[in-house]
Amino acid sequence: MSAGEANQVLVQIWTKDGLMYEKDLDYSHAWEFLPSKEACEVVRFSETYKLKTTGEIVKHAVHLCLLKSGVEASGLLGQMNDPAAPAAIVNQGEQVETS
Numbered sequence: 001m002s003a004g005e006a007n008q009v010l011v012q013i014w015t016k017d018g019l020m021y022e023k024d025l026d027y028s029h030a031w032e033f034l035p036s037k038e039a040c041e042v043v044r045f046s047e048t049y050k051l052k053t054t055g056e057i058v059k060h061a062v063h064l065c066l067l068k069s070g071v072e073a074s075g076l077l078g079q080m081n082d083p084a085a086p087a088a089i090v091n092q093g094e095q096v097e098t099s
Contacts, residue, residue, distance in 0.1 A: 013049055015058035025049045025058065041067040
């Protein structure tokens with residue numbers, strides 16, 4: 001074992017079967033922009049971890065973000081371009097997370 005391998009950190013992911021090494025899992029993700037009848041857009045981000053050996057899904061997480069549209073949203077977009085104001089964006093937006 002080389003000196004570089006001895007210092008390597010093995011990342012673990014919490015799954016339905018307990019902690020598993022990231023190197024043993026395949027990771028995939030997807031972004032979806034969903035239509036809504038409300039005055040907002042819904043963005044869904046999903047993450048999936050599968051066992052490399054069997055393809056069994058051991059972790060699947062879905063994150064939703066509701067983006068308001070209209071005049072208020074254009075103000076939020078302006079703030080997103082301002083690196084000094086990330087907290088204001090989080091405080092004004094509505095976020096829902098499920099896993």
